[in-house]
Amino acid sequence: xxxxxxxxxxxxxxxxxxxxxxxxxxxxxxxxxxxxxxxxxxxxxxxxxxxxxxxxxxxxxxxxxxxxxxxxxxxxxxxxxxxxxxxxxxxxxxxxxxxxxxxxxxxxxxxxxxxxxxxxxxxxxxxxxxxxxxxxxxxxxxxxxxxxxxxxxxxxxxxxxxxxxxxxxxxxxxxxxxxxxxxxxxxxxxxxxxxxxxxxxxxxxxxxxxxxxxxxxxxxxxxxxxxxxxxxxxxxxxxxxxxxxxxxxxxxxxxxxxxxxxxxxxxxxxxxxxxxxxxxxxxxxxxxxxxxxxxxxxxxxxxxxxxxxxxxxxxxxxxxxxxxxxxxxxxxxxxxxxxxxxxxxxxxxxxxxxxxxxxxxxxxxxxxxxxxxxxxxxxxxxxxxxxxxxxxxxxxxxxxxxxxxxxxxxxxxxxxxxxxxxxxxxxxxxxxxxxxxxxxxxxxxxxxxxxxxxxxxxxxxxxxxxxxxxxxxxxxxxxxxxxxxxxxxxxxxxxxxxxxxxxxxxxxxxxxxxxxxxxxxxxxxxxxxxxxxxxxxxxxxxxxxxxxxxxxxxxxxxxxxxxxxxxxxxxxxxxxxxxxxxxxxxxxxxxxxxxxxxxxxxxxxxxxxxxxxxxxxxxxxxxxxxxxxxxxxxxxxxxxxxxxxxxxxxxxxxxxxxxxxxxxxxxxxxxxxxxx
Numbered sequence: 298x299x300x301x302x303x304x305x306x307x308x309x310x311x312x313x314x315x316x317x318x319x320x321x322x323x324x325x326x327x328x329x330x331x332x333x334x335x336x337x338x339x340x341x342x343x344x345x346x347x348x349x350x351x352x353x354x355x356x357x358x359x360x361x362x363x364x365x366x367x368x369x370x371x372x373x374x375x376x377x378x379x380x381x382x383x384x385x386x387x388x389x390x391x392x393x394x395x396x397x398x399x400x401x402x403x404x405x406x407x408x409x410x411x412x413x414x415x416x417x418x419x420x421x422x423x424x425x426x427x428x429x430x431x432x433x434x435x436x437x438x439x440x441x442x443x444x445x446x447x448x449x450x451x452x453x454x455x456x457x458x459x460x461x462x463x464x465x466x467x468x469x470x471x472x473x474x475x476x477x478x479x480x481x482x483x484x485x486x487x488x489x490x491x492x493x494x495x496x497x498x499x500x501x502x503x504x505x506x507x508x509x510x511x512x513x514x515x516x517x518x519x520x521x522x523x524x525x526x527x528x529x530x531x532x533x534x535x536x537x538x539x540x541x542x543x544x545x546x547x548x549x550x551x552x553x554x555x556x557x558x559x560x561x562x563x564x565x566x567x568x569x570x571x572x573x574x575x576x577x578x579x580x581x582x583x584x585x586x587x588x589x590x591x592x593x594x595x596x597x598x599x600x601x602x603x604x605x606x607x608x609x610x611x612x613x614x615x616x617x618x619x620x621x622x623x624x625x626x627x628x629x630x631x632x633x634x635x636x637x638x639x640x641x642x643x644x645x646x647x648x649x650x651x652x653x654x655x656x657x658x659x660x661x662x663x664x665x666x667x668x669x670x671x672x673x674x675x676x677x678x679x680x681x682x683x684x685x686x687x688x689x690x691x692x693x694x695x696x697x698x699x700x701x702x703x704x705x706x707x708x709x710x711x712x713x714x715x716x717x718x719x720x721x722x723x724x725x726x727x728x729x730x731x732x733x734x735x736x737x738x739x740x741x742x743x744x745x746x747x748x749x750x751x752x753x754x755x756x757x758x759x760x761x762x763x764x765x766x767x768x769x770x771x772x773x774x775x776x777x778x779x780x781x782x783x784x785x786x787x788x789x790x791x792x793x794x795x796x797x798x799x800x801x802x803x804x805x806x807x808x809x810x811x812x813x814x815x816x817x818x819x820x821x822x823x824x825x826x827x828x829x830x831x832x833x834x835x836x837x838x839x840x841x842x843x844x845x846x847x848x849x850x851x852x853x854x855x856x857x858x859x860x861x862x863x864x865x866x867x868x869x870x871x872x873x874x875x876x877x878x879x880x881x882x883x884x885x886x887x888x889x890x891x892x893x894x895x896x897x898x899x900x901x902x903x904x905x906x907x908x909x910x911x912x913x914x915x916x917x918x919x920x921x922x923x924x925x926x927x928x929x930x931x932x933x934x935x936x937x938x939x940x941x942x943x944x945x946x947x948x949x950x951x952x953x954x955x956x957x958x959x960x961x962x963x964x965x966x967x968x969x970x971x972x973x
Contacts (some may be wrong), residue, residue, distance in 0.1 A: 410682060415550050525697065
């Protein structure tokens with residue numbers, strides 16, 4: 298083993314060299330790191346897009362160079378995705394959604410540099426931990442992972458769902474309803490048991506289900522940009538000594554080393570579990586931190602640096618965990634690992650026992666590549682942090698049009714269908730209303746991601762084992778962990794008060810009717826409509842939707858009762874989500890919200906009519922001139938620069954297709970002129 302590890306070092310740092318200066322494998326590793334950092338900083342793209350782009354080019358590379366560039370890319374994507382999450386409240390990738398909850402409030406308080414420093418160092422430590430676990434675990438974990446089958450994987454998914462109550466803070470009922478709603482959204486599309494179309498409304502676009510990217514961007518990105526516009530100021534006043542804040546964040550990561558270690562272990566576990574992956578790893582780690590860290594209930598969600606450290610440690614450690622089943626069993630631990638399997642096939646290598654014997658040097662080359670990529674990527678991010686932190690000083694009306702345009706383009710990459718953009722706007726409105734009325738948004742994403750996994754494992758377990766799977770030893774152990782998690786979480790989710798704070802004296806129920814109550818009623822009616830529709834499906838197709846839907850309806854009805862007959866002095870408490878803007882009067886909020894969503898609707902309509910490329914300069918110019926009250930020189934320069942960046946990055950570099958309009962001719966002529 299030690300000989301293979303030393304041989305792997307020689308594979309990376311040895312000859313042949315590029316221009317007789319840089320070792321070839323190291324050069325490709327650095328190339329992958331730079332690409333990964335760039336893609337992670339662009340909301341909605343991430344490592345999956347980069348791997349898909351690079352895959353054809355690995356045909357002409359030797360084995361070590363091919364794996365170096367791919368491992369370098371996926372190792373650091375979840376390092377740079379912190380940038381948009383902290384500055385704009387927009388998730389750079391699915392694995393950085395939980396970072397928003399505390400990272401963005403830190404930016405608003407002028408602590409963007411500290412958030413960056415903590416995130417980058419935690420990411421590096423998590424990545425190194427994942428590489429270490431990968432190095433020592435494959436021979437050890439092989440018999441353990443082989444002992445897992447559908448019942449155990451189902452229970453592990455249920456363990457993730459049990460985090461919903463934790464992520465819901467002082468509003469556990471709302472969190473459970475939203476989690477169930479996410480499960481129902483995840484069931485949209487063709488049921489693979491009997492081929493029934495569920496909640497597709499005759500739309501071909503929905504046959505393969507609701508894509509995660511437009512939902513995540515709609516739930517988080519659109520509401521945050523809307524609230525920034527409603528507030529009408531810059532994100533924060535970043536102090537001149539922002540770089541010193543970075544060093545404070547680095548020290549925070551080392552001071553909370555045990556949290557980094559535990560969260561990294563969560564990341565490795567999630568990565569090694571096929572079917573879970575990056576979309577939930579940050580929520581698992583965040584929920585674990587909330588359960589175990591002292592005072593987390595009071596401070597998480599308001600700008601606590603520990604709320605940044607936990608998810609950032611886990612999402613980088615996940616890559617090492619994902620490689621465990623990929624290398625040992627040929628079972629991809631994530632979608633990115635599925636693409637990496639393509640590299641194995643291209644290079645003529647079969648993942649499995651050979652990776653522990655015949656190709657052990659290649660395995661350890663991957664381990665060293667992960668470690669080196671994390672160190673180099675973190676160093677590069679730290680060099681740029683001072684400049685990145687100062688972006689928070691820019692007026693929101695200068696940032697909003699560009700961020701909104703990038704979010705639209707990122708959402709379109711889900712299925713490259715106009716349905717992506719309609720989903721983005723729909724969930725954007727829903728997310729803003731949820732945030733405004735105190736409904737936690739994280740459980741919706743968690744439910745959406747785990748829905749198909751839970752349903753598939755449930756049917757496999759039931760059909761193969763009947764009810765006897767409930768008594769399998771590992772199932773019982775995981776079940777005990779679920780009960781422990783829920784009981785421990787209920788200690789602080791039961792109320793919104795501190796443990797030593799006396800409960801308020803209730804003076805009886807009072808009838809209360811308002812817009813929040815109507816929103817709860819609307820959710821209840823939506824769930825009931827789904828249940829009624831599901832009753833007409835075949836038995837196998839309707840079982841899971843009915844169980845989830847009826848449970849959601851019951852919990853939502855209970856929440857409606859609490860909203861209607863509120864006990865004076867006893868609210869729902871804080872929720873684990875970004876708080877809505879409260880410094881602006883209600884009527885002003887409604888007017889400004891209608892204004893910004895009107896602009897977004899106008900953007901969508903224009904894209905639908907004349908296409909994306911023609912709409913972008915028109916939208917930016919009009920927004921800056923009418924909404925930002927900018928002069929014509931600023932409008933012209935900003936629009937030209939933004940369009941040049943979009944074309945340079947997305948058109949000429951990434952070759953990403955642009956949404957076509959009904960009147961497609963003008964955009965096609967422009968693309969031909971641009972060489973596309």
